[in-house]
Amino acid sequence: MSVRIVDVREITKPISSPIRNAYIDFTKMTTSLVAVVTDAVRDGKRVVGYGFNSNGRYGQGGLIRERFAPRLKEADPKSLLDASGSNLDPDRVWTAMMSNEKPGGHGERSVAVGTIDMAVWDAVAKIAGKPLFRLLAERHGREANPRVFVYAAGGYYYPGKDLSVLRGEMRGYLDRGYNVVKMKIGGAPIAEDRERIEAVLKEIGKDAQLAVDANGRFDLETAIAYAKMLREYPLFWYEEAGDPLDFALQAALAEFYPAPMATGENLFSHQDAKNLIRYGAMRPDRDWLQFDCALSYGLCEYQRTLAVLKTHGWSPSRCIPHGGHQMSLNIAAGLGLGGNESYPDLFQPYGGFPDGVRVENGHITMPDLPGIGFEGKSDLYKEMKALAA
Ligand SMILES: O=C([O-])CC(=O)C(=O)O
Numbered sequence: 483m484s485v486r487i488v489d490v491r492e493i494t495k496p497i498s499s500p501i502r503n504a505y506i507d508f509t510k511m512t513t514s515l516v517a518v519v520t521d522a523v524r525d526g527k528r529v530v531g532y533g534f535n536s537n538g539r540y541g542q543g544g545l546i547r548e549r550f551a552p553r554l555k556e557a558d559p560k561s562l563l564d565a566s567g568s569n570l571d572p573d574r575v576w577t578a579m580m581s582n583e584k585p586g587g588h589g590e591r592s593v594a595v596g597t598i599d600m601a602v603w604d605a606v607a608k609i610a611g612k613p614l615f616r617l618l619a620e621r622h623g624r625e626a627n628p629r630v631f632v633y634a635a636g637g638y639y640y641p642g643k644d645l646s647v648l649r650g651e652m653r654g655y656l657d658r659g660y661n662v663v664k665m666k667i668g669g670a671p672i673a674e675d676r677e678r679i680e681a682v683l684k685e686i687g688k689d690a691q692l693a694v695d696a697n698g699r700f701d702l703e704t705a706i707a708y709a710k711m712l713r714e715y716p717l718f719w720y721e722e723a724g725d726p727l728d729f730a731l732q733a734a735l736a737e738f739y740p741a742p743m744a745t746g747e748n749l750f751s752h753q754d755a756k757n758l759i760r761y762g763a764m765r766p767d768r769d770w771l772q773f774d775c776a777l778s779y780g781l782c783e784y785q786r787t788l789a790v791l792k793t794h795g796w797s798p799s800r801c802i803p804h805g806g807h808q809m810s811l812n813i814a815a816g817l818g819l820g821g822n823e824s825y826p827d828l829f830q831p832y833g834g835f836p837d838g839v840r841v842e843n844g845h846i847t848m849p850d851l852p853g854i855g856f857e858g859k860s861d862l863y864k865e866m867k868a869l870a871a
């Protein structure tokens with residue numbers, strides 16, 4: 483029996499909090515939750531795929547409801563199937579969504595498509611009766627590795643947060659099994675950021691490493707001033723110093739910062755990733771790439787990005803995606819990425835791991851749940867189920 487997409491639903495949900503990075507606050511942050519409802523039945527239940535977009539970009543209800551969901555519902559159902567006719571073909575679904583879209587200008591559109599694409603892959607893996615990470619490994623002829631490195635992102639600016647609160651937050655991550663933590667910089671004067679960094683380094687000692695994230699705030703002069711300050715400390719990485727599309731700034735910074743840098747969370751296509759690699763002087767032996775499929779046209783596009791990286795001599799193990807969602811955990815376990823971000827205290831219930839999964843020595847082990855595994859996270863699944871009801 484062939485499979486059809488019978489509905490694509492979207493609801494925009496708040497994921498607001500009083501936190502602030504160097505660029506934005508999250509008091510009005512939202513996410514799109516999407517359900518792709520199929521007519522396939524597995525274990526006596528209708529298969530529904532779910533997706534949502536990562537923090538930092540807002541929900542995309544308008545684009546999803548006005549353009550991308552209608553294209554899927556209007557497509558000839560047979561044109562969305564794989565060669566066997568028994569499952570959806572995510573690339574065909576992607577092509578249908580992107581029909582009549584010009585190239586370039588990878589703005590909010592890439593978030594809308596990435597969110598639906600997550601739900602499509604969830605459905606495809608559920609119809610296949612496998613965890614997505616195992617399905618991906620099979621498709622790429624690889625061995626899956628369910629053990630995935632994760633780091634704890636936080637260290638935001640927020641009202642009334644003094645150094646002892648910041649230290650307490652980081653201690654809490656170490657207590658939960660993390661050995662890399664991340665904090666924000668660039669939202670305070672450099673002398674104050676230095677004090678914050680020193681306080682955290684004192685707290686974590688030899689138990690963990692610290693990454694810092696400027697969220698694209700700096701011009702070249704400030705990025706270099708920070709590089710000179712930061713290189714005095716043994717940091718895990720210096721993230722997104724300048725504007726995400728200023729590849730010349732990124733390239734110039736390499737002369738002032740020999741230790742690892744990271745960027746890419748705000749590059750939304752394989753073409754932009756290619757330009758970063760071509761012109762940003764990123765170093766494949768130490769730097770990190772943070773492209774996030776949920777913001778950048780989804781896993782169909784992420785596979786094209788990985789192919790671009792391969793052509794340019796980059797291993798997938800240099801990728802640690804932004805966003806802290808289970809979709810990237812599956813990609814990491816299935817395709818050999820270097821790990822995934824996580825926000826232990828933020829953006830719930832969307833981020834994190836299935837219930838019962840614990841961080842040990844900075845790693846989690848993926849349970850064998852069909853699809854992306856959302857059904858294993860009860861607080862998240864409750865919201866998803868309400869959308870598909
Ligand atoms: O604060 C944000 O927008 C999130 C972010 O950059 C990250 O997790 O790296």
Ligand SMILES: [Mg+2]
Pocket residue numbers: 695697721722747804
């Ligand atoms: Mg970041």
